[in-house]
Amino acid sequence: MSPRRTEAGCWFFFEKPPQGVSQPHGTPKRREIGLFAEASRGRSRVRERKLTSYMRETEFRMRPEHFIKQHMLNRQNGIEVDFSIPDATVWANPTSPRGYAPVLPSLGNRKPSPKSPFNYRGNQPSLDGQRIMYFESSVELKAGRIFRASRDVQELREQWPTVDYLGHDGQRHKHTFDYWVRRADGKRVAIAAKPFERLLELGTLRILRQIQRMGIPQYADSVSVVTEAFANDDDDANAGWILVSRENYNEGEYLAARELVTNITGAVRFWDLLRGAPIPGHRRTAIWNLIDEGLLQPLERGRITDVSLLVPAKTNEVTP
Structure with a gap:
C-alpha cells in the first residue's frame, strides 16, 4: 500500500x-x-x-x-547493524558537558499563539542555546534549524525586525520578518520564511519588494525569502545531526576520526568510517563534527546516510 x-x-x-x-x-x-x-x-x-x-x-x-x-x-549495501543490547548503557560523552541554565525568553517582537489548526506552532533553541525562538510553520522550524547549523550565520533572531512600509493602497502598514541573520561577512539579511503557496496567498512577495525598494538600512542590508525549497527535509535532517554532534563533541573521538580520514584520497562510504570503532555512536558523532567543519563533504547533495559517499576537503584548514 x-x-x-x-x-x-x-x-x-x-x-x-x-x-x-x-x-x-x-x-x-x-x-x-x-x-x-x-x-x-x-x-x-x-x-x-x-x-x-x-x-x-x-x-x-x-x-x-x-x-x-x-x-x-x-x-x-553490506551494512550489518548490531541490535544486541550492550552490557552497559552507552551515553554520549562530550568533553565539556553542558550544565543546566534557565531558558531565557525570546527577543522577538511578537509571540505566535501556541496552537493553530492550520500550521506548526512551537519553539526551538536560539543560536547560542540560551533563549527560545518561536516558529509558526514547518518552513520556519526547518529554516531555523538550518540557520543554526550553518557556519556562515553568526547571529540569528526570530520575529524581528518590525518595519513600516507604504502599501499600494497608500496607507502605512507594519511587517514583522520571520528571521534576521548576520552572516560571517557582516551582511545583515531580513528573511521571510513561508510556504510558497502562502507567499502567493498573502501577497508577501509584493510586500517584500516594496520594503526592498524603500530600504531598511537601520535593520538590514537586504531582504530575502525562504520556502520549502530551502527548508527541505534533507537539509533539515543534516542540520539536526550537526547540531546534536556539536552538543556531544568529544576531543579524543574527534582527533581519532580526523586521523582516520587523513590518508583518504577518494570517496569513502559513511558506514565504512564506523567500522572498527569501539563505540560506533561516538565515532558517528565525530564524523559529523568533521562534516560540520568542512573537513569531509558529501559527494552529492541530499540527506547524508550510512550509504552516502564522503570525500575529504581540498584543504585541511578548518573553514570559519
Whole structure:
C-alpha cells in the first residue's frame, strides 16, 4: 500500500475499503479511498468514523514496512547493524558537558499563539542555546534549524525586525520578518520564511519588494525569502545531526576520526568510517563534527546516510 497526493492536497491510500464503506458503481475493487477536508453533507458521521479509523490502521501497518525496507537496504549495501543490547548503557560523552541554565525568553517582537489548526506552532533553541525562538510553520522550524547549523550565520533572531512600509493602497502598514541573520561577512539579511503557496496567498512577495525598494538600512542590508525549497527535509535532517554532534563533541573521538580520514584520497562510504570503532555512536558523532567543519563533504547533495559517499576537503584548514 502506498499513499499518493492529489492536486487537491488530499492523501489517498490504495487499499481494499473497510467493511461497511460502499463503493461507487463502476470503480475497481481496489479503489482509491480518502477523507476529504470538505466532506459532503450527505456522508454520515458513522461512515466518516469507519473510514478515519481504517486509515489510521493502515498508517500503523505501514510502520513495520519502513523498518523492513531499511533492513533490506542495509543488507543490500553490506551494512550489518548490531541490535544486541550492550552490557552497559552507552551515553554520549562530550568533553565539556553542558550544565543546566534557565531558558531565557525570546527577543522577538511578537509571540505566535501556541496552537493553530492550520500550521506548526512551537519553539526551538536560539543560536547560542540560551533563549527560545518561536516558529509558526514547518518552513520556519526547518529554516531555523538550518540557520543554526550553518557556519556562515553568526547571529540569528526570530520575529524581528518590525518595519513600516507604504502599501499600494497608500496607507502605512507594519511587517514583522520571520528571521534576521548576520552572516560571517557582516551582511545583515531580513528573511521571510513561508510556504510558497502562502507567499502567493498573502501577497508577501509584493510586500517584500516594496520594503526592498524603500530600504531598511537601520535593520538590514537586504531582504530575502525562504520556502520549502530551502527548508527541505534533507537539509533539515543534516542540520539536526550537526547540531546534536556539536552538543556531544568529544576531543579524543574527534582527533581519532580526523586521523582516520587523513590518508583518504577518494570517496569513502559513511558506514565504512564506523567500522572498527569501539563505540560506533561516538565515532558517528565525530564524523559529523568533521562534516560540520568542512573537513569531509558529501559527494552529492541530499540527506547524508550510512550509504552516502564522503570525500575529504581540498584543504585541511578548518573553514570559519
